[in-house]
Amino acid sequence: MQFNVLTIFPEIINDYCGKSILGRAQKAGVVKVTATNFRDFTLNKQKHVDDSPYGGGAGMVLSAEPILRALETVKRLKKPKIIILSAKGKQFNQKMAYDWSKKYDQLILISGRYEGIDERVKTALRAEEISIGPFVLTDGDVAAMAIISAVARLVPGAIKLESLAEESFNSQKSIKSKVHKVNGLEIRNLKLEITGEYPHYTRPEVLEYKGKKYRVPKILLSGNHKKID
Numbered sequence: 001m002q003f004n005v006l007t008i009f010p011e012i013i014n015d016y017c018g019k020s021i022l023g024r025a026q027k028a029g030v031v032k033v034t035a036t037n038f039r040d041f042t043l044n045k046q047k048h049v050d051d052s053p054y055g056g057g058a059g060m061v062l063s064a065e066p067i068l069r070a071l072e073t074v075k076r077l078k079k080p081k082i083i084i085l086s087a088k089g090k091q092f093n094q095k096m097a098y099d100w101s102k103k104y105d106q107l108i109l110i111s112g113r114y115e116g117i118d119e120r121v122k123t124a125l126r127a128e129e130i131s132i133g134p135f136v137l138t139d140g141d142v143a144a145m146a147i148i149s150a151v152a153r154l155v156p157g158a159i160k161l162e163s164l165a166e167e168s169f170n171s172q173k174s175i176k177s178k179v180h181k182v183n184g185l186e187i188r189n190l191k192l193e194i195t196g197e198y199p200h201y202t203r204p205e206v207l208e209y210k211g212k213k214y215r216v217p218k219i220l221l222s223g224n225h226k227k228i229d
Contacts, residue, residue, distance in 0.1 A: 001101065001155045003033045004074045005144050006067060007111040008049060010035030012141045021159060022152055030157040033148060038070035050114055059115035067110060067121050080106040082127040083147070084117060085140030089129030092147060096130075101154035109147060111140035 005013045013035035017026070025031045039049050042063070049067075050060040071082075081104045100107060110117065110127065122129060132143045153159045205221070207214040219227055 001031050001104070001152065002077060002106040003031065003148050003152070004106065004108045005033070005035045005111060005141075005148075006038050006070050006074075006109070007035055007141055007144070008037060008039045008113065009139075009141060010037045013145065016145050017148060022149065025152060025155070025158040028157060031152045031155055033152075034074075036070050036074060038066045041069040041073075042066040053115065057115070061115050062112060062117045064118035064120045064124070067117065068124065071108065071110075071125070074108060076108075077106040079104050080108055082108045082110070082125045084110045084122055084127045084129045085112055085131070085143040085147075086116060086129040087131050087136045089131040091134070092130050092132050092143075092150070094150070097147070097150040098154055101151050107147070107151065109140075109144040111144050113139045 003017075007013060013033065017023070017033040022031070022033065026033060039047055042049050042065075048063075050062050053059070053061045081100060110121065121127065130143070130147070132146050137143060201216045201220060205216050222228070
């Protein structure tokens with residue numbers, strides 16, 4: 001799977017994605033992460049990529065033209081999804097990460113800064129605005145890296161399947177359904193419960209901290225695999 005990030009600080013993306021699991025996945029050819037500096041595509045001598053907002057207001061707005069020109073240099077695969085990282089966007093979740101990992105061959109992530117990105121980028125590219133939470137960041141690079149991390153690990157070959165099998169937001173505990181009759185029609189409400197991942201322990205068996213002892217639960221030391229499960 002291919003990830004392309006448009007940002008004015010590509011070194012942030014490259015440094016993070018070149019390490020650990022993402023770095024190994026890139027070396028194995030499972031995923032590819034490329035960061036493009038859209039400051040290189042501005043036409044003014046000062047290399048400015050922002051300007052004051054129409055209608056007034058605090059801060060500066062990222063101009064559309066450098067971003068659009070930069071995107072034209074990105075090689076697009078058959079099924080790309082274009083995303084603008086924005087605090088006012090739809091909130092990202094695990095289901096979206098899973099769906100994108102299966103549906104798309106390429107994610108193009110546009111990282112905003114300052115007061116945001118000229119709205120015409122979204123309109124021209126038919127991009128989707130995505131937020132990683134109900135809070136405001138200093139930039140979109142952190143959000144881009146979070147999305148890459150969440151989606152890339154679901155690409156086959158990026159991580160061991162055993163690591164994905166029993167984790168938070170992954171295992172479906174049960175589906176409860178209730179049937180109600182309204183004007184003779186049966187209305188069925190489905191509720192999907194998601195199990196949180198269990199707590200983890202490793203050595204030492206007894207941890208001492210500030211005069212207190214914290215022990216591993218006895219059941220994990222019992223050897224009774226059925227009870228442990």
